[in-house]
Amino acid sequence: MSNIYANSYAIVFVFLCLGVLLPVGALTLGRWLRPHVPSEAKETTYESGNNPFHDSRIQFQVRYYLFALLFVIFDVETVFFYPWAVVYDQLGLFAFVEMVLFITLLALGLIYAWKKKVLRWM
Amino acid sequence: MMEQWLESAPSWSNIALFFGLGALLLAVVLAFVTYSILAERKVMGFMQGRIGPNQVGGRFGLLQTVADVLKLLLKEDTIPKAADRPLYVLAPVIAFAPSFMVLAVVPFTDAFRFADLGVGLLYYIAVSGLTIVGVITGGWASNNKYALLGGMRAAAQMISYEIPLVMSALGVVLLAGSMNLVDIVNAQQDVWFLFAQPLAFLIFLIAAVAELNRTPFDLPEAESELVAGFHVEYSGFRWAFFMLAEYVYMFAMAALITVLFLGGWHPVAFLGWIPGAVWFALKFCAVVFVFIWFRATFPRVRADQLMEFAWKVLLPLSLANIVLTAVVKAWFF
Amino acid sequence: MSGTDIAFFLLALAAIAGAVMMLQLTNVVHMVLSLVMTFLAIAGLYVLLSAEFVAVVQVLIYSGAITIIMLFAIMLTRHHADDKERQTTGGVGHKAAAAFAVLAFGLAVYAGIRTLDFGADGSALPADNAKAIGQWLYSYYTIPFEIVSVLLLVALIGAIVLAKKDGKGAEDE
DSSP states (O other): OOOOHHHHHHHHHHHHHHHHHHHHHHHHHHHSSSSOOOTTTTTTSTTSSOOOOOOOOOOOOOHHHHOOOOOOOHHHHHHHHHHHHHHHHHHHHHHHHHHHHHHHHHHHHHOOOOOOTTTTTO | OOHHHHHHHHHHHHHHHHHHHHHHHHHHHHHHHHHOOOOOOOHHHHHHHHHOOSTTTTTTTTTTHHHHHHHHHSSSSOOOOOOOOHHHHHHHHHHHHHHHHHGGOOOOOSSSSOOOOOOOHHHHHHHHHHHHHHHHHHHHHHHHHHHHHHHHHHHHHHHHHHHHHHHHHHHHHHHHHHOOHHHHHHHHHSHHHHHHOOHHHHHHHHHHHHHHOOSOOGGOOOOOHHTTTTTTTHHHHHHHHHHHHHHHHHHHHHHHHHHHHOOTOOTTTTTTTTTTHHHHHHHHHHHHHHHHHHHHHHHOHHHHHHIIIIIIIIIIHHHHHHHHHHHHHHHHH | HHHHHHHHHHHHHHHHHHHHHHHHSSHHHHHHHHHHHHHHHHHHHHHTTOHHHHHHIIIIIIIIIIIIHHHHHHHHHHTTOOOOOOOOOOOOHHHHHHHHHHHHHHHHHHHHHHOOOOOGGGGGGGOOOEEEEHHHHHHHHEEEEEEEHHHHHHHHHHHHHHHHHHHHHHOOO
């Protein structure tokens, strides 16, 4: 590991610590400052003034899941795009043809989803 | 300055030094958030023919946000009985920590920058995706109908716009030949990528606004239909951390747009005598102003328009942009 | 012990702790979040191995995308926070047998890797991960790469076909 690499990830770790310490610290500090007078009414779930009824953990429509599926697949494709973009200079035409094939297949999938009305949100 | 520290052998004193510098950046970011909220209220007031805050801290309301934060700190913290307690407490931390972590790779000037990662851009995108998990967790843990619905909507929106965001940034990576943000800035010495990649810039800007959950894409927080979205049940400082995460992301996103498309710290033409930090700050403020301007100008879009726009317009356009950029690069450079 | 070793042990501990929690917890959302902890710890281990591109992909795909699809799948089902029917954990005999099995597995793995030669260490890897991966992937492994794109297309179409059948049923109701 080079020094720059090691130091850079040490910084990432330090930022993670700071990002966790700030909320934890501020909330602990706030505990001594803020009042704490719990009551039955305060602890009920908010439902625009009505008394909360039945379970809130409802079953969601399948379209949420479909969009998540599309997201996973396209996210995986972007992972292939990035190394390609970085070395495009060195590889030239061959890499271009490869990627055009890749994008065509990707676009086919998107068109299929479009035609099947998966992309409709209603 | 930073370069020399990065090249020194890693040691505990280095980590302590980075901790100090990171804390300094955190202070700067918190100050930015404080005054960007004031600026937002002032600019929106101006655009809507109002005055905006003008009572606390002199004629310009300079201490208004400070007072708001103190109020939040002193507010009672309630956790609903029905909530899932451990996750309810954990969710603001999961949402906030990544928003600060992404700043580790953003180079502000040649001297003032932190981590120098070879995969900088992808790191930013990967880490910022973790916030979505925090948002769903917060919505689910609240055990509230509005919160869960808001959390799921926010997640659906953020994942849909992440794809065009990533794909449009690819045009920049193609031209720069690197994912390292410092290399990307240096590749813009002569021509900013705003001019070399206008389509990518537009897609990126729109997707960025949607990722930030700001108007016109602020459906997850639609007050009129969802009360407040995923953080209905949160109060006091726990709520403040969700809001803080949002504004820190605004800081990060404005900085990222400056780095990717506006040439970072590079000066305009012959004005090289003005230091890079000033240039960065100017471009950065311009981006933040555009975000505020959008908020004052556009009405909120409908849920179906929002989702279909990402998949049917932005995604095909960004794919076309990649092919176009590759063609231009292969035949004209 | 160097900083890298300390980091390795902490990350390994976090990865295992996440996995154990994922098995032990009874609430599905809690389980998914402990899985996120494991994913992130593994990303950290990749960083220690100088494989920063793989680490970032791990965070992007696993901690980001896969976690979200799991959460969405949970929201798709009927899940209640309060239906915690605890499975019986078995008697003393079961527990002793399990402990023995874990111990034996640990010893076997230790014996296996103690003298193992892993070849060159990570410092010999190219500094610019993404570039090296790109060069290999797009010049030597062209065919696998194109097959991956077909695989992704098939996965996409398959997912739509399966999910749309449910969707049709819902529309008819």
